[in-house]
Amino acid sequence: MGGHKGNETCDARAAMVFLIGLAAGTGCTITSKMLFQMSAPNSFGTMQKFTPPLFQTWVMFVGMAFALPAHYFAEWRRRANATAEELAIISREPKVTSKTYMMLAIPSVFDLIATCLMVLGLLYTNASVWMLLRGGGIIFVALMKHFVLHDALKPAMWAGVGIIALGVALVGMASTVGEAQQEEQGRRLGARDAGGDEAGGDGVSAPGDALFGVLITLAGTFVQSVQYTYEEKVMSGDVSAPPWLLIGVEGVTGTLLSTFVLYPIAWFLPGDDNGSYEDPMNTFSMVYNSRTILGLSLTFCVLVFILNAFSVLVTYLMSSVWHAILDNFRPITIWAVQLAVYYCVSDGKYGEAWTAGSWLELGGMALLLVGTAVYNGSLPVPGLTLPGDDLIGTSSAMSSPALSRSPLITLNRAAVALDTSGGSPYVQRVQMGEGGGGGGGGMMYVSVSGDKRQGLLPK
Numbered sequence: 473m474g475g476h477k478g479n480e481t482c483d484a485r486a487a488m489v490f491l492i493g494l495a496a497g498t499g500c501t502i503t504s505k506m507l508f509q510m511s512a513p514n515s516f517g518t519m520q521k522f523t524p525p526l527f528q529t530w531v532m533f534v535g536m537a538f539a540l541p542a543h544y545f546a547e548w549r550r551r552a553n554a555t556a557e558e559l560a561i562i563s564r565e566p567k568v569t570s571k572t573y574m575m576l577a578i579p580s581v582f583d584l585i586a587t588c589l590m591v592l593g594l595l596y597t598n599a600s601v602w603m604l605l606r607g608g609g610i611i612f613v614a615l616m617k618h619f620v621l622h623d624a625l626k627p628a629m630w631a632g633v634g635i636i637a638l639g640v641a642l643v644g645m646a647s648t649v650g651e652a653q654q655e656e657q658g659r660r661l662g663a664r665d666a667g668g669d670e671a672g673g674d675g676v677s678a679p680g681d682a683l684f685g686v687l688i689t690l691a692g693t694f695v696q697s698v699q700y701t702y703e704e705k706v707m708s709g710d711v712s713a714p715p716w717l718l719i720g721v722e723g724v725t726g727t728l729l730s731t732f733v734l735y736p737i738a739w740f741l742p743g744d745d746n747g748s749y750e751d752p753m754n755t756f757s758m759v760y761n762s763r764t765i766l767g768l769s770l771t772f773c774v775l776v777f778i779l780n781a782f783s784v785l786v787t788y789l790m791s792s793v794w795h796a797i798l799d800n801f802r803p804i805t806i807w808a809v810q811l812a813v814y815y816c817v818s819d820g821k822y823g824e825a826w827t828a829g830s831w832l833e834l835g836g837m838a839l840l841l842v843g844t845a846v847y848n849g850s851l852p853v854p855g856l857t858l859p860g861d862d863l864i865g866t867s868s869a870m871s872s873p874a875l876s877r878s879p880l881i882t883l884n885r886a887a888v889a890l891d892t893s894g895g896s897p898y899v900q901r902v903q904m905g906e907g908g909g910g911g912g913g914g915m916m917y918v919s920v921s922g923d924k925r926q927g928l929l930p931k
Contacts (some may be wrong), residue, residue, distance in 0.1 A: 485789065486789050486794065489782060489785045489786055489789055490786070490794055490797075490798060492778065492782050493779065493782040493783065493785075493786050493798060494798060494801055494802065494805060496775050496778040496779040496782060497779050497798075497802050498802060498805045498806050498809060499771070499775045500772065500775045500776060500779055501594075501599050501602070501603055501802075501806050502599060502806060502809055502810065502813075503768055503771050503772040503775060504528055504591070504594060504599075504772055505594060505599040505602075505810075506768055506822060507522060507528060507765065507768050507769065507772065508521075508522065508523055508594065508595050509821075509822050510522040510762065510764060510765050510768070512758040512759075512761050512762035512764075512765055513757075513758065513761040513762075514746070514754050514757055514758055514761075515746065515751075515753060515754045515757040515758075516746075520754075520758065522755075522758055522762075522765055523595055524745070524750050524755045525588065525591040525592040525594075525595055525750070526588065526591075526730065526734055526735060526738050526750045527750070527752070527755045527769075528591045528772070529584070529587050529588050529591050529726075529730055529734075530727065530730040530731065530735070531769055531772055531773050531776070532587060532591075532726075532772070532773075532776050533584070533587075533722075533723050533724075533725075533726030533727040533730055534723065534727050534773055535723070535772070535773040535774065535775070535776030535777040535780070536719050536720065536722055536723025536726065536776060536777065536780050537720060537723030537724045537726075537727050538720070538723070538777045539716045539717075539719040539720035539723060539777065539780055539781060540716075540717070540719075540720025540721065540723065540724060541720070542716050542720070542781065543714055543716035543717045543720055546714075546716065547714075550562070566712040568712075568713055568717065572711060572712070572713055573721055575707060575711050576711060576713060576717070576718055576721040576722065576725075576880075577721060577722075577725040578702075578707070579699050579702065579703055579707070579722065579878075579880065580721070580722040580725035580726050580729070581725075581729070582695060582696070582698060582699030582702065583696070583699055583722060583726060584725075584726045584729050584730065584734075585692075585695050586692045586693070586695040586696040586699060587692070587726070588692075588734070589688050589689070589691050589692030589695060590602075590606065590688075590689055590692035590693070590696075592685075592688050592692075593605070593685045593686070593687075593688040593689030593690075593691075593692060594685070594689070595685065596681045596682055596684055596685025596688070597647050597682055597685035597686060597689060598647060598810070598824050598833075599806055599807075599810050599824065600803060600806050600807035600810055600824060600833065601643055601644075601646060601647045601686070601833060602685070602689055603802060603803040603806050603807075604639075604640075604643045604803045604833070604836065604837055604840060605640060605643060605644065605686060605689045605690060605693065606689065606692075606693055607799065607803060607840055607844075607876075608636055608637070608639065608640035608643070608690070608693065608840065609693030609694075609696060609697060609876070610633075610636060610844070610847070610872050610875050610876060611633055611636055611637055611640070612693060612694045612696075612697035613697040613700055613701070613875040613876070614629065614633050614847070614870075614875060615633070615697075616697050616698070616700070616701040617701075617870065617875070620701050620705065621701065621704060621705055623870060625870075626858070626861060627856045627858075628846060628847070628849055628852075628853055628856040628857040628858070628861050629847050629861075629863075629870070631846050631847075631853055631856050632843045632844065632845075632846035632847025632848070633843070633847060634843070635839055635842055635843030635846055635847075636839070636840055636843035636844060636847065637843075638839055638843070639836045639837070639838075639839030639840035639842075639843055640690075640836070640840070641836075642832055642833070642835055642836030642839060643686075643832075643833055643836035643837065643840070644683075644686040644690075644836075645829075645832055645836075646829040646830065646832035646833035646836060647682040647683070647685065647686055647829065647833075648682045648683050648686075648829070649827070649828055649829035649832055699878075700875075700878060700879055703878060703879040703880045704879040707879075707880060711880060715784040715787070715788075715881045716781070716784060718878070718880050718881060719780045719781075719783075719784070719881075723780075735750070735752050738750040738752075739751060739752060783877070783881070784881065786798065787877060787881055787882055793864060795871075795873030795874075796844075796848065796850075796864055796871070796872065796873050798873075799844075799872065799873055799876055800841060800844070803837060803840075804837075807824070807833075807837075809823075810823045810824040811823065811824055811826060844872050847863075847872060848862070848863045848864045848871050848872055849861035849862040849863050849864070849865075850862065850864055850865075869882075
């Protein structure tokens with residue numbers, strides 16, 4: 473009976489993690505898109521559309537940076553509550569050195585480029601389309617796995633990649649279809665901003681802009697696949713650090729690069745923002761002049777921190793099935809909320825309208841779901857799917873949920889200050905077992921496959 477009760481506790485905790493992760497992920501995308509739909513007085517006192525993609529990138533990395541103090545607090549608490557025996561075991565854990573911090577900063581450059589591209593893509597596409605395009609990033613990661621890391625794709629996996637590619641193509645086409653209808657709906661509702669641009673819906677002004685948004689978003693997912701490949705091929709086994717440290721260092725590095733490298737470049741490049749591509753002084757004037765923009769920016773920052781903090785919990789606490797459900801649910805919840813905001817909350821001022829292109833998007837989303845199921849072996853294809861091809865059931869590192877997460881987190885070698893008794897099998901190198909002897913008490917030991925390192929985690 474006691475063991476059954478423990479399982480219920482784990483299930484309840486995993487359910488809570490799932491719901492919070494889904495809500496934070498949905499909220500991040502919707503808040504980010506809403507910021508692009510705002511208008512505020514600029515530094516000259518005239519109304520201007522709030523469309524600075526670099527600012528959102530900067531806010532995102534600031535949110536991630538809060539994982540660093542969270543890591544230090546967790547480590548301090550772990551040591552403060554440890555017994556002498558436990559402290560002795562903790563002292564044998566791999567040390568985090570200055571070289572570790574330098575190594576962790578390298579993927580931040582890839583992530584910064586990918587984020588800038590994807591945020592820019594969100595400016596020109598619907599939030600639901602953008603999220604579905606990001607889900608199509610599995611294509612690039614799978615191809616990188618096959619051709620760079622030499623993890624050969626099986627026939628059913630190739631079929632899944634092909635179906636996903638077709639789904640991505642349909643979703644991309646959907647963003648260029650029905651724009652005239654959406655603009656007409658906006659005119660009927662009177663949703664026009666002071667500058668004459670469309671304020672209703674997602675504010676996509678032309679099919680050409682939407683196509684640019686699709687291409688730039690796909691470019692961002694490609695760069696992210698390069699990041700993941702680099703992490704697995706070059707850094708796997710060389711970096712041992714807790715996940716929140718990984719996220720925090722990436723956040724601090726991205727914040728510094730955005731502030732002292734990208735912002736000066738964007739300020740001096742010619743453009744439509746007070747003569748610059750992006751004028752940071754003008755951006756912060758608009759933030760200061762609009763409580764709504766300030767509130768959304770702070771909300772976005774907090775949601776980014778929650779999403780990244782819970783991404784660690786998702787990786788370590790949830791099963792492969794729930795990983796897949798979470799990945800598939802986010803585009804659905806984002807689209808549903810955007811439609812509800814448009815028709816039920818803002819009277820067509822914000823959110824997304826249902827247009828002729830939405831039917832194409834719906835078909836593309838269906839193909840993405842089917843293609844992912846075929847790729848994972850969850851939907852068998854006669855003549856292609858072989859026994860043992862169920863990547864979700866076997867918790868394979870080639871499954872779609874594993875490909876969509878950073879290898880530095882999912883393949884991390886170091887002990888983490890989390891209870892991983894219900895741990896995700898994607899953490900391939902971490903195996904949990906009860907500590908031997910009478911001194912274990914309420915602790916669990918972490919043994920690392922292929923490595924003699926051991927750590928101690930609170931149960």
